[in-house]
Amino acid sequence: MSLLLTQEVPISWYLLLSAVLFSLGVAGFLVKRNLITVFMSIELMLNAVNLSFVTFAHQWHAVKGQIFVFFVMMVAAAEAAVGLAIIIAVFRARATLAVDRIDLMKL
Amino acid sequence: MHLILFFVFAGFCLAGAINLLLQSHPINSALSLIVVMTSLAVLYLLLGAEFLAAAQVIVYAGAIMVLFTFVVMLLNAGREERTLGSRTARSVGFPAVVAILAVIATVILKAQGLGVATLGEGLSDAKGSTNIEVLSRVLFHELLLPFEVTSILILIAILGAVALASHGDGPHGSRERMGGE
Numbered sequence: 001m002s003l004l005l006t007q008e009v010p011i012s013w014y015l016l017l018s019a020v021l022f023s024l025g026v027a028g029f030l031v032k033r034n035l036i037t038v039f040m041s042i043e044l045m046l047n048a049v050n051l052s053f054v055t056f057a058h059q060w061h062a063v064k065g066q067i068f069v070f071f072v073m074m075v076a077a078a079e080a081a082v083g084l085a086i087i088i089a090v091f092r093a094r095a096t097l098a099v100d101r102i103d104l105m106k107l
Numbered sequence: 108m109h110l111i112l113f114f115v116f117a118g119f120c121l122a123g124a125i126n127l128l129l130q131s132h133p134i135n136s137a138l139s140l141i142v143v144m145t146s147l148a149v150l151y152l153l154l155g156a157e158f159l160a161a162a163q164v165i166v167y168a169g170a171i172m173v174l175f176t177f178v179v180m181l182l183n184a185g186r187e188e189r190t191l192g193s194r195t196a197r198s199v200g201f202p203a204v205v206a207i208l209a210v211i212a213t214v215i216l217k218a219q220g221l222g223v224a225t226l227g228e229g230l231s232d233a234k235g236s237t238n239i240e241v242l243s244r245v246l247f248h249e250l251l252l253p254f255e256v257t258s259i260l261i262l263i264a265i266l267g268a269v270a271l272a273s274h275g276d277g278p279h280g281s282r283e284r285m286g287g288e
Binding site: 010011014020025026031037050054057059063071076087 | 124125274
């Protein structure tokens with residue numbers, strides 16, 4: 001019981017959680033066949049890396065790590081806006097969201 | 108307390124991420140991604156990053172995921188279908204992912220002297236300034252130029268999104284298509 005009430009959690013557990021989330025993001029990126037879900041998996045990977053940054057910022061008491069996460073968030077917001085606009089444009093041109101059928105650039 | 112909160116919200120994170128993979132409808136995946144991002148905000152709080160926890164909820168769980176769910180509804184995205192490509196991706200993708208995870212986990216578990224994360228011990232220094240004070244002091248003095256450049260990036264992204272999402276065939280064609288649906 002006293003173990004559960006402790007104020008300390010090993011840094012490596014946070015890093016392992018981040019690694020597992022990143023791997024699940026990679027798996028979603030490879031396995032999912034829907035363009036929007038593939039894009040969501042990319043966001044999941046970005047979030048996993050952000051968790052690593054915050055963990056290391058906590059470990060080193062370094063403010064730059066948290067500021068980097070802030071910049072990643074801003075770039076992710078810009079990326080989401082442009083990416084979803086591209087998805088809308090692709091859907092308008094091909095009338096599908098299945099990644100197998102979006103093969104216009106295939107030789 | 109820290110341990111209990113960590114386990115609960117790490118569990119939510121993992122459950123949401125696995126559910127994102129298992130669901131076949133994009134709107135369910137989007138909702139489980141919101142669960143992941145909100146739980147991550149709580150983990151940021153545990154690590155003493157209050158500003159980032161708030162920004163995570165507002166920017167990720169709020170703005171970005173609203174955009175996602177809006178696009179899912181706008182495009183009326185249905186269930187994904189099983190194809191030859193998806194079977195190949197499954198049989199190749201999962202072993203590759205397990206290999207990646209094994210490598211990263213080995214590196215983390217072998218690393219010495221990572222130490223522990225203690226609740227309430229963040230960036231705040233002895234002078235009693237809060238996390239957000241420390242953060243903004245660096246952000247608006249040392250890193251003012253990158254910060255301003257990012258605003259230009261977001262402006263360009265807005266223009267690009269509008270240019271991409273607006274109809275390429277002019278207002279006349281768009282009116283026709285809207286009427287056709």
